[in-house]
Amino acid sequence: MLQPEQKQAARAIVERLTEPCAHCDARHLSVCQAVEDPYLEQLAALVTTIELAPHDTMVTEGDPAGHYFNITYGTVKIYKLLPDGRQQIIGFSFAGDFVGLSVRENYAYSVEALTPARACRFDRKRLEGLLTKFPKIEHQLRSQTSDELAIAQDQMLLLGRKTAKERVASFLLQLSHRAKRLGQPANPVVLTMGRADIGDYLGLTIETVSRTFTKLRAEKLIALGANNTVHLELNALSELSGAWN
Amino acid sequence: MLQPEQKQAARAIVERLTEPCAHCDARHLSVCQAVEDPYLEQLAALVTTIELAPHDTMVTEGDPAGHYFNITYGTVKIYKLLPDGRQQIIGFSFAGDFVGLSVRENYAYSVEALTPARACRFDRKRLEGLLTKFPKIEHQLRSQTSDELAIAQDQMLLLGRKTAKERVASFLLQLSHRAKRLGQPANPVVLTMGRADIGDYLGLTIETVSRTFTKLRAEKLIALGANNTVHLELNALSELSGAWN
DNA sequence: CGACTTATTGAAGGTCTTCAACGCGTGTGG
DNA sequence: CCACACGCGTTGAAGACCTTCAATAAGTCG
Structure with missing residues (x-):
């Protein structure tokens, strides 16, 4: 029953x-x-x-x-x-x-x-x-x-004017902002798409996306966790992304 | 009077x-x-x-x-x-x-x-x-x-996926289509903007735009006339631009 | 005509791409 | 249970396309 x-x-x-x-x-x-x-x-x-x-x-x-x-x-x-x-x-x-x-x-x-x-x-x-x-x-x-x-x-x-690093930073911030808007935590974001799709979104190749992630990690602007989780250094990324403030 | x-x-x-x-x-x-x-x-x-x-x-x-x-x-x-x-x-x-x-x-x-x-x-x-x-x-x-x-x-x-040549070809066709839509002749188009602005529109530099015009002219896909007029080889440009047909 | 802006062309350089190899995790079938 | 294949991400080396820097030519306007 x-x-x-x-x-x-x-x-x-x-x-x-x-x-x-x-x-x-x-x-x-x-x-x-x-x-x-x-x-x-x-x-x-x-x-x-x-x-x-x-x-x-x-x-x-x-x-x-x-x-x-x-x-x-x-x-x-x-x-x-x-x-x-x-x-x-x-x-x-x-x-x-x-x-x-x-x-x-x-x-x-x-x-x-x-x-x-x-x-x-x-x-x-x-x-x-x-x-x-x-x-x-x-x-x-x-x-x-x-x-x-x-x-x-x-x-x-x-797509027209940003460098690869700026593009990836902007992308990660987009995900963060969207999560916040939906009432989810803004900071560790989850990548529900693969490198290939990130590349096709940012006008880059898979390899460039991967290398850029590696660089950002080396500079401690992001940390890659399990399950496609990414911890973000929001302020530094925002600076990098070309945001106006 | x-x-x-x-x-x-x-x-x-x-x-x-x-x-x-x-x-x-x-x-x-x-x-x-x-x-x-x-x-x-x-x-x-x-x-x-x-x-x-x-x-x-x-x-x-x-x-x-x-x-x-x-x-x-x-x-x-x-x-x-x-x-x-x-x-x-x-x-x-x-x-x-x-x-x-x-x-x-x-x-x-x-x-x-x-x-x-x-x-x-x-x-x-x-x-x-x-x-x-x-x-x-x-x-x-x-x-x-x-x-x-x-x-x-x-x-x-x-901006994300086309080459310089494809971008310029697409741009010229845009101008042509717009002219036609406004009831003006589709073919000799007039560039009312400078190379710098074309570059900033297409995500290229002035120099690349200029070089690309030169190449297109060499390949007889366009002809530069007086007063910023450009004659277009519409079919060939359309092919180049990545249009679907 | 002469100063200025705009377009073109050349040479060197850099960023991103392409081609290629390797590592890692997962899932499947022997 | 393990071998192996497959998908996916990472990394390396070479190359291409576009950019940057620089000089020249062409066009514009007082």
Whole structure:
């Protein structure tokens, strides 16, 4: 027979299935915060939850853009390819991040899971239909898009003008800031992506990333721990990264 | 006494001053197309026209973001600086382009005129106030922001993974496409910015840009004409640029 | 015309890349 | 249980591309 805690857990699972949004862990982080509880069911009606294993593809560049996604667990990479296979990672997305914000007819990038991951999938057409009813969502989408634009612009500065050391320092600080924003500890950060993906994000090769980590460790700006944990010397890294202060 | 054409010109000027938006050359290109004629005056009420000479600063990174701008004439550059003076140009804006789309409290970049330029300046707070009345504008702003995001992502691919030659080829094609979109000839493009700014846009130095132009000319992919005009071998450049087709 | 800015070209140098080898941890099958 | 393969990260050596430093040429404007 079920123990009380088990009963509770079972009920929670059922509720998640029937009212997924009301219990969404990522809700306060995302567009969905624009919708008040009583209207959540309208949002829930056009949501599917999807599960991804590492290397699973969520979105393929060039395909018709039929869905928006809200990552609720794990890490995914958003990337573009050149015809000869060179890859540029546009960004990593974690729980709470919205993916697929384009207004265009086709996706301009591919999205792939790096870790086991979960996401809410919104039908784009139907979500667009809700916008007149919930203008707050449109505003939320714009706000989100605008934030992403600002991040992209920072990354352009990084890719165009920073040295390898500055790039890696900036990257580690990004992870730290993101963790803090999500209410997690800012300091030991966990690398949920490999060296290859860090390289493709920073416009460097695997080897340069590795060498740069080694140098930063030698200078005691970082310490590599177990399980891809990295302890950061936040102030020194911030100085290095070219932050304005 | 005034000739008929002069009279007509004078009347046009007066109308421009009293109903700036109705006669805006850039209107069909910008957010303003979301507002129907009868409501234009509400938009016009919060607009100021500003004139800029080359090197005039329109926006300074870090300043409170009080205005949106719509370029109606000339070329401006949008850029970010590192503390030591390294510069990354985020983009060039021409007639019809909207500048300052951020949702944040402070500008994340500076904007400076490269040529004599003109712009419509919108009070941000007051424009935001109109959004509930004209939800179309909010949508238009989101759409515009989303387009800029897609452009920024393309540029990240360029900065992170393309060679100097590919970067310059991509840049020239950008200019060509933009000209076509504005209904101007796609082929001989005019460079309204200097080598230094092209370099700061492409993540290269002046010298590399110059050398790359020379190489492209030697390979007959471009021909440099008078007045900063460049004739393009569109197909060959497109091949070179890493475009997908 | 002469001073200034901007573009081009050359030579040397540096940072990052490429190619290659090695170490480490994990998982699987004999 | 161990051997071995495989993926991933690290390190070394050589090389390439772009940068830096420097000089010259071309264009602009008073």
